Amino acid sequence: MPKDLGEEVAKRLDQVTGHSPTEKGQPEVVRELRNISLIYHASKVMLCIILNRLENKVEELLTEEQAGFRAGRSTVQHIFSCRIIVENNLCPDDIDLFTAIVTERRSNGAIVGPLGQCIIADMFKRFRDGDRFFFERNDPLIGFTEAQLNAIKKISMSSLICITTRTSTMQDNAFLFNTSKKPCSEFPVLDFGLWKQT
Known part of the structure; x- marks a missing residue:
């Protein structure tokens, strides 16, 4: 050089x-x-x-809406703008249903708020009522008798696991693992005699 x-x-x-x-x-x-x-x-x-x-x-x-990782821009500005629009200009009829469910405050012990709870409860009620083979349906032709229904309701998930697998002990609630177990012989078994035709 x-x-x-x-x-x-x-x-x-x-x-x-x-x-x-x-x-x-x-x-x-x-x-x-x-x-x-x-x-x-x-x-x-x-x-x-x-x-x-x-x-x-x-x-x-990048699109004009993209604010993250750009000089002189921040997502805080977008959030602030959305908040101002919502607080000043929107009425409840202008908000999309899914957006409302996701953004509303959660109820105690729930992952959704009151609107989400109402919609989910109504949906499951319609599923149940629309199913003509639902086991609690009071239909004289295809429904269960009161004695049969009581026998079915005594069977828990723990009972089903005991009946259908080779396990010898099971907890009362099959979905809780750190609880005491009891012998499978103590769980109720379905009485099929209630289904015998007379």
Whole structure:
């Protein structure tokens, strides 16, 4: 490398970065340059070039609504704008049903609020009432008798697991694991004699 060129690079890097490229001595003397300092400054320049090229491309690709990871923008601004619109301009008829269910305050012990609870309860009621084979349906042709219904309601999930598997002990609630178990012989068994035709 020519002596004049090395000295010129050293001076320019010193001016651009504000850091002296030499550990001690005079910055103009090329033989006193530290290589690590030169690499550090060169990588900074390269990173600035790459960043400028990426920023321009990212700005082209991102939509106007995208605020995250953009200079001078924040998702806080979008949230604030939405809140102002909702508080000042919207009436309940303008809100989408799913959005209302997701954003309403949750009821105690529930994962949805009152609106979500009402809709879910109504949906399951309609499922039950629309199923002509639902076991509690009081239909004289296909429904169960009162004695048969009482026998069915005594059978729990734990009873079913005991009856259909080789396990010998089971907890009262099959869905709770850290509870005491009891022998399967203590769980009720379905009395099929109630289904014998007379």
